Amino acid sequence: MKTFIAFVYKETLHILRDYRTIMVLFLMPVAQILIFGFVVTTEVKNASIGIWDQSKDNASLQLIQKIESSGYFNVENYFINKQQIDAAFKSREIALALVIESDMGAKIMQPGGASVQLLADASDANTAQILVNYCSAVISDFEFQQRLLPNNKSIPQVEVRMLYNPYLKGVYMTIPGTMAMVLILISAMMTSLSITREKEKGSLEVLLISPLQPHQIILGKVAPYVVLSMINAVSIVVMGIFVFDMPVVGSWFWLFFINLLYILLSLGLGIFISTLANSQMVAMFASMFGLLLPTILLSGFIFPIENMPVPLQVLSHLLPPRYYVEAVKIVMIRGGGFLYMWQEMLVMTVFLVLFLGLSIKKFEIRMK
Amino acid sequence: MRTLIVLLQKEFLQVLRNRMMLPLLLILPTVQLLILINAATMDMKNLKITICDHDKSSVSRRIVNELDASDFFLLSNESITVKQGLAQIEKGRVDMLVVIPLNYEKDIVRNRQPSIQLFANAVNAQQVQLGYAYLQQVLKRFGGELQLENAELSSKKMINVTSSYWFNPELNYKFFMLPGILTILISIIGLFLTGMNLVREKEMGTIEQINVTPVRKYQFIAAKLIPFWVIGLFELTVGLIIGRFIYHVPIAGSILLIYGLASVYLVGLLGMGLLISTFSNSQQQVAFISYFFLVIFILMSGIFTSVDNMPLWAQRINIINPIYYFIDIMRGIMLKGSGLRDLWSQVISLIVFAVAFVTMAILNYRKRG
Amino acid sequence: MDKIIEVNNLVKKFGSFVANDNLTFHVEKGEIFGFLGANGAGKTTAMKILCGLSKPTSGRVMVAGNDVALNPEKVKSSIGYMSQKFSLYDDLSVVENLRLFGTIYRLSRRQIQDRTRQTLSRLNLYAERNRLINTFSLGWKQKLAFSSAILHRPRLVFLDEPTSGVDPVTRRQFWEMIYEAVADGITVFVTTHYMDEAEYCNRVTMMVDGKIEALDSPSALKQQYGVETMNDLFVKLARK
Numbered sequence: 001m002k003t004f005i006a007f008v009y010k011e012t013l014h015i016l017r018d019y020r021t022i023m024v025l026f027l028m029p030v031a032q033i034l035i036f037g038f039v040v041t042t043e044v045k046n047a048s049i050g051i052w053d054q055s056k057d058n059a060s061l062q063l064i065q066k067i068e069s070s071g072y073f074n075v076e077n078y079f080i081n082k083q084q085i086d087a088a089f090k091s092r093e094i095a096l097a098l099v100i101e102s103d104m105g106a107k108i109m110q111p112g113g114a115s116v117q118l119l120a121d122a123s124d125a126n127t128a129q130i131l132v133n134y135c136s137a138v139i140s141d142f143e144f145q146q147r148l149l150p151n152n153k154s155i156p157q158v159e160v161r162m163l164y165n166p167y168l169k170g171v172y173m174t175i176p177g178t179m180a181m182v183l184i185l186i187s188a189m190m191t192s193l194s195i196t197r198e199k200e201k202g203s204l205e206v207l208l209i210s211p212l213q214p215h216q217i218i219l220g221k222v223a224p225y226v227v228l229s230m231i232n233a234v235s236i237v238v239m240g241i242f243v244f245d246m247p248v249v250g251s252w253f254w255l256f257f258i259n260l261l262y263i264l265l266s267l268g269l270g271i272f273i274s275t276l277a278n279s280q281m282v283a284m285f286a287s288m289f290g291l292l293l294p295t296i297l298l299s300g301f302i303f304p305i306e307n308m309p310v311p312l313q314v315l316s317h318l319l320p321p322r323y324y325v326e327a328v329k330i331v332m333i334r335g336g337g338f339l340y341m342w343q344e345m346l347v348m349t350v351f352l353v354l355f356l357g358l359s360i361k362k363f364e365i366r367m368k
Numbered sequence: 369m370r371t372l373i374v375l376l377q378k379e380f381l382q383v384l385r386n387r388m389m390l391p392l393l394l395i396l397p398t399v400q401l402l403i404l405i406n407a408a409t410m411d412m413k414n415l416k417i418t419i420c421d422h423d424k425s426s427v428s429r430r431i432v433n434e435l436d437a438s439d440f441f442l443l444s445n446e447s448i449t450v451k452q453g454l455a456q457i458e459k460g461r462v463d464m465l466v467v468i469p470l471n472y473e474k475d476i477v478r479n480r481q482p483s484i485q486l487f488a489n490a491v492n493a494q495q496v497q498l499g500y501a502y503l504q505q506v507l508k509r510f511g512g513e514l515q516l517e518n519a520e521l522s523s524k525k526m527i528n529v530t531s532s533y534w535f536n537p538e539l540n541y542k543f544f545m546l547p548g549i550l551t552i553l554i555s556i557i558g559l560f561l562t563g564m565n566l567v568r569e570k571e572m573g574t575i576e577q578i579n580v581t582p583v584r585k586y587q588f589i590a591a592k593l594i595p596f597w598v599i600g601l602f603e604l605t606v607g608l609i610i611g612r613f614i615y616h617v618p619i620a621g622s623i624l625l626i627y628g629l630a631s632v633y634l635v636g637l638l639g640m641g642l643l644i645s646t647f648s649n650s651q652q653q654v655a656f657i658s659y660f661f662l663v664i665f666i667l668m669s670g671i672f673t674s675v676d677n678m679p680l681w682a683q684r685i686n687i688i689n690p691i692y693y694f695i696d697i698m699r700g701i702m703l704k705g706s707g708l709r710d711l712w713s714q715v716i717s718l719i720v721f722a723v724a725f726v727t728m729a730i731l732n733y734r735k736r737g
Numbered sequence: 738m739d740k741i742i743e744v745n746n747l748v749k750k751f752g753s754f755v756a757n758d759n760l761t762f763h764v765e766k767g768e769i770f771g772f773l774g775a776n777g778a779g780k781t782t783a784m785k786i787l788c789g790l791s792k793p794t795s796g797r798v799m800v801a802g803n804d805v806a807l808n809p810e811k812v813k814s815s816i817g818y819m820s821q822k823f824s825l826y827d828d829l830s831v832v833e834n835l836r837l838f839g840t841i842y843r844l845s846r847r848q849i850q851d852r853t854r855q856t857l858s859r860l861n862l863y864a865e866r867n868r869l870i871n872t873f874s875l876g877w878k879q880k881l882a883f884s885s886a887i888l889h890r891p892r893l894v895f896l897d898e899p900t901s902g903v904d905p906v907t908r909r910q911f912w913e914m915i916y917e918a919v920a921d922g923i924t925v926f927v928t929t930h931y932m933d934e935a936e937y938c939n940r941v942t943m944m945v946d947g948k949i950e951a952l953d954s955p956s957a958l959k960q961q962y963g964v965e966t967m968n969d970l971f972v973k974l975a976r977k
Binding site for chain 1: 386387388389392393396397400403404406407414454457458459460485486487488489490491492495496498500501527528529530531532533534535536537539540541543544549552553556560561564565568571572647648649650651652653655656657659660663664667668672673674676677678679682696699700703704705706707710711713714
């Protein structure tokens with residue numbers, strides 16, 4: 001036991017003495033959460049729209065006015081032909097163009113109605129559809145206002161209650177996702193380098209010869225990082241709460257516990273990578289590549305999992321971040337307790353045991 | 369010159385001989401390109417809802433059918449009471465509860481403006497907003513039909529909206545993701561691996577042996593950087609091939625331009641990697657500092673979420689974000705056939721970035737050695 | 738006798754810490770010069786200056802006819818060096834390493850081929866020339882490293898603790914290689930911890946706390962200080 005503690009102490013000293021890494025380790029999650037909380041949003045705001053107004057009458061001007069004041073769009077430019085629109089798309093000046101055909105004011109009152117075209121830059125298919133929808137909605141509203149008839153009373157009204165997120169804050173989705181990404185990447189990266197570094201420097205033999213047991217070595221390498229990562233987790237949660245007004249509806253204890261679980265499994269994953277990798281570059285490449293994109297894309301962070309093709313949904317079940325994101329949302333936003341999250345926690349525990357177990361196994365093999 | 373060549377040979381041999389590095393470089397990017405491209409879809413489909421129909425009139429049944437038939441909603445079940453419905457939301461079984469109140473039909477006929485109630489799990493705000501909008505559309509369309517039936521003044525369409533999707537008429541979101549994922553992959557290579565490789569010799573002590581020889585600093589650095597430039601372009605090629613032949617992503621513009629600009633982009637990243645390495649003593653430091661910038665740049669670049677949606681200060685930061693420019697360039701050339709003239713501002717920014725970083729890196733390297 | 742290294746009043750300071758305190762000595766062409774001293778005595782610092790790796794704070798240092806402060810690059814071209822930690826790249830083969838360093842030192846392809854064959858044959862390693870360095874034992878690595886260091890036939894070669902961690906038999910063989918090199922006209926500047934190796938040198942110097950405490954042939958020094966072995970000499974001087 002004493003040997004173990006001495007080992008952990010030595011590892012901790014190593015870490016603390018590398019002040020540059022420490023700085024990055026602490027600043028990074030803070031900076032990232034801040035940036036992502038404010039930046040990564042799928043809400044539509046100030047989308048650049050261009051207009052080709054062939055009518056230039058009162059009605060079209062009113063429509064344009066309405067679009068500008070909707071908050072969704074910024075009218076970037078006015079065009080007079082299709083080539084200009086094409087060029088504007090190609091240089092990414094605008095994402096959507098509205099073509100208002102001539103004599104709008106007059107045609108509106110006639111049986112055929114007036115016509116407008118929405119031209120969308122569909123290279124970004126997702127945004128294009130969203131923008132078309134939003135713009136159609138604004139046009140629809142405009143249409144409403146033009147009617148001076150009492151018909152509009154028959155349109156069904158909808159009363160909405162937004163649960164858990166009354167102000168429809170986008171951050172409720174992105175903050176848990178960002179937490180998942182930041183924590184797993186940093187934790188895995190940290191530990192993935194630790195054993196690999198010793199391999200590269202040749203000091204691994206020293207460890208193997210020492211009286212330390214494989215499980216002690218693995219746990220000893222992981223231990224110092226647990227504290228570091230927990231500090232990160234705490235700072236992220238604190239910022240989520242104070243800067244982004246994330247609620248903590250559920251119990252603090254479970255929030256803490258989930259984070260601890262996730263951190264341990266991430267650290268375990270990193271250690272496992274480091275038992276396999278033969279150089280630090282390999283370890284880093286594997287953890288970066290292996291984790292960055294899948295976490296961003298498959299954890300439900302930005303793109304909803306339900307909409308993905310089934311094989312990918314299955315794949316997403318293999319990713320720890322997915323369960324963490326779910327659990328965090330349940331605890332923080334929905335206020336659920338153990339009963340609601342036990343599945344997610346169980347899966348995370350399985351991952352944890354798996355990674356640490358495999359690492360210890362690998363080490364044991366090495367010793368023989 | 370011979371020195372540079374023989375140094376390059378050494379570097380290539382060292383990277384490629386690493387039994388793990390080579391397969392990782394080949395397999396991981398390929399696998400990710402093949403699989404992950406399919407992930408990025410915002411098609412809102414199958415939003416799970418439950419309906420509580422207190423009215424049970426023909427109008428309300430028609431509403432229920434409309435919602436059920438819509439692609440957008442997946443009618444899980446019908447709830448008997450509002451409480452049941454809410455419980456399902458709480459348990460996460462459905463995302464929305466639609467409540468049709470008693471006497472709905474009667475009130476509609478009498479023009480009393482009854483309301484349908486919607487309870488939504490709004491954690492995913494965007495999903496809910498779209499859900500709400502869709503619900504509105506369904507109901508409006510439905511209301512239009514009702515009006516016709518009630519023989520009121522026909523609700524003729526006053527404004528016909530047609531939409532057309534340029535460059536990607538089938539709305540294939542994969543077209544959108546491929547350049548994005550490809551950019552990320554070559555960025556990791558250009559930035560991460562370069563920096564780490566540079567520090568590796570420092571860390572392992574082999575740099576002493578080189579320092580003592582007549583090898584000039586520029587030769588040493590060039591030999592360290594060039595291999596990753598090559599590997600980066602190689603990955604680009606692999607990605608383009610996968611994109612073209614497996615996903616049928618078009619390459620509407622000039623391939624030469626893609627390679628040319630990708631080369632400039634890589635040079636900039638290499639410069640950045642070199643700069644970071646001059647501030648680091650260990651591969652770990654390089655890794656973390658690079659990670660920091662890389663992830664921020666990626667998420668802010670517009671690859672996953674539109675830049676237009678970002679607050680002004682974020683858009684300002686993007687001015688120094690090379691990925692932001694490059695992703696425009698990639699998507700522009702590949703999907704829209706943009707040329708130099710269209711992308712000139714992005715190209716200039718990329719060049720400035722490359723020159724600036726390489727210069728800073730060299731200056732700092734000279735100082736710190 | 739030609740002086741291949743001339744050091745006059747070399748001072749090297751790091752901030753206020755004086756690593757080399759007014760060193761003055763010279764090395765004659767063709768001799769084996771031993772540079773001894775405890776760790777931290779300033780050996781490595783001085784050697785780095787001699788190799789053109791760092792600049793003196795003050796004083797004049799001429800190596801192979803070049804001033805290290807003014808022409809470090811010329812100095813580097815005319816010397817060979819074998820570092821303590823490492824000399825050859827583990828993940829490259831013997832020939833790849835020799836080709837690398839040969840090219841760096843401006844040997845022609847022909848010359849590299851010929852000398853590689855010569856050197857490897859002498860070591861009986863020609864058949865293993867395509868093996869990666871990390872497959873060799875430490876003793877062989879060091880021998881190969883030495884061969885690489887003198888491949889370009891420099892006039893002067895620096896050896897930093899070349900026999901660290903190597904068994905006595907290999908050490909003997911290594912010193913035989915050194916003698917052969919000296920017979921070929923190469924001057925050898927060697928630092929070592931093994932005091933018995935000091936006996937193999939023509940002259941040695943002992944550094945203590947940044948200063949030269951002794952400089953002469955081993956026998957002269959032993960007589961001067963009244964000790965039997967260089968080890969005793971070291972202990973005596975280092976204790977002061």
